Amino acid sequence: GQQLNQSPQSMFIQEGEDVSMNCTSSSIFNTWLWYKQDPGEGPVLLIALYKAGELTSNGRLTAQFGITRKDSFLNISASIPSDVGIYFCAGQPTFAGGTSYGKLTFGQGTILTVHP
Amino acid sequence: NAGVTQTPKFQVLKTGQSMTLQCAQDMNHEYMSWYRQDPGMGLRLIHYSVGAGITDQGEVPNGYNVSRSTTEDFPLRLLSAAPSQTSVYFCASSRDKEQFFGPGTRLTVL
Numbered sequence: 624g625q626q627l628n629q630s631p632q633s634m635f636i637q638e639g640e641d642v643s644m645n646c647t648s649s650s651i652f653n654t655w656l657w658y659k660q661d662p663g664e665g666p667v668l669l670i671a672l673y674k675a676g677e678l679t680s681n682g683r684l685t686a687q688f689g690i691t692r693k694d695s696f697l698n699i700s701a702s703i704p705s706d707v708g709i710y711f712c713a714g715q716p717t718f719a720g721g722t723s724y725g726k727l728t729f730g731q732g733t734i735l736t737v738h739p
Numbered sequence: 740n741a742g743v744t745q746t747p748k749f750q751v752l753k754t755g756q757s758m759t760l761q762c763a764q765d766m767n768h769e770y771m772s773w774y775r776q777d778p779g780m781g782l783r784l785i786h787y788s789v790g791a792g793i794t795d796q797g798e799v800p801n802g803y804n805v806s807r808s809t810t811e812d813f814p815l816r817l818l819s820a821a822p823s824q825t826s827v828y829f830c831a832s833s834r835d836k837e838q839f840f841g842p843g844t845r846l847t848v849l
Contacts, residue, residue, distance in 0.1 A: 629781075654836045665743075665829050665840030666782070673836070711781060715836055724835055725770035725789055726797065729781035 629712050629730025636702055637738050644710060644733045645696040652714030655688050655695040656727070660709045669710075670697070702737050709734050740765050743841035745830050751847045752820040760815040760844050762830030770833045771813040772797070773805065775826040776843075782829060788813055820848045 629646045636642060646655070654673055658666035670681050672688035672695060679686055685698045695712055712730040746761045764771065772787040774797075784797030788807040802824060804816040813832075817824060825848045831838040 627781075632779075656837065658840075663843075665831075665842050668837055668839065671837050713782075713838075724833060725772045725787040725831075725838070726784055727772070727774075727782075727831075727838060728798075729774075729783070731779055731781045 627712060627714055627728055627730040629733055631733060632731065633734040633736070635736045635738065638702060638704060640702050642699040642702055642706070642735060643696060644712075645694060646712035646714070646730045647694045648714060648728075649693070650716065651692040652716055652728075653692070654715035655686070656713040656715070657684075657686050657695070657697045658711045658713060660711065660732075662708070666711055699735075702735075704737050704739055707735055707737050742766065743830055743832050743839055745828075745841040745844050747844060748842065749845050751849065752817075753849050754821060756820050757816070757818050758820065760817075760828055760830075760846070762813045762815065762841060763811050764813075764830075764832040764839075765811065766832060766834070766839070767810060768832035768834050768839075769810070770835075770838075771807065772831045772838065773803070773813070773815045774829045774831065775799065775824075776829060777826050785815065785828075822848045824848050 657669045660666045670686040675692050676690045677688040683700045709732045713727040743764045773785040774782040776782045786805040788794045828844045830841045
C-alpha cells in the first residue's frame, strides 16, 4: 500500500525555537492533513491542505502542500511547552472514479519535546 | 455535540475471546473509519464506511469485522482476539476530507 515517510522521528528543542518536519510519499495525494496527538488522546486536526503549492497558516503553525503532490511540511514557530506531543502527517489518496473520503494514510509521527 | 465517542476506554481480553468496540458520532457524518495505532507505525486503516450499509476494507482488515446499520454507529468486532491485536484503536468520522477522531480504546490481548 501507499506509505508516507515522516521525518524526523523525534525532536528535542528549547522553548522559543522553531520546528520543521516533513512528509514524503512515492504516490500522489490530493489532500494533506497535519494532526497533533496528546498522550492518551485521539489526533486533533491542525491544518488541512487541498491544492498543490498551497501554503496555509494556523497561528504559529504553517504548512505547505508540495507542488509535486508527493510531499508536505509543517513549521512551528516560537515553540512553547504545550507544543509537546506527536505530530502526524496524513494523506488522502486519489482514486479514479471514486471517493477516497474516510481513507487516510498516516506517517509514522514526529515526537516533539520542548524544554522550558 | 459530543463529537466522536468510543467505548470502552480500556479493555483486557484473553486470546480467543470476542468483543465489540463501540463508536458513535452525532455530527451526521457519512464517512466513518477505524484505525489502529502501534508504536512507531502511525495509524493504519482497518475498515471504513462511506455510508449506512456500505463498508470496505482498509490496509489491515484481517481479524476484524464491521457493519454500519445507522449513520451514527460503526462498531468494530474482534471475533477471536489474538495478542497481535493489542493496540490502541481509534474511530474517526468526516463529512468530506477532514476526519475527526475519537479518544481511543486501549486493548490488551493476553
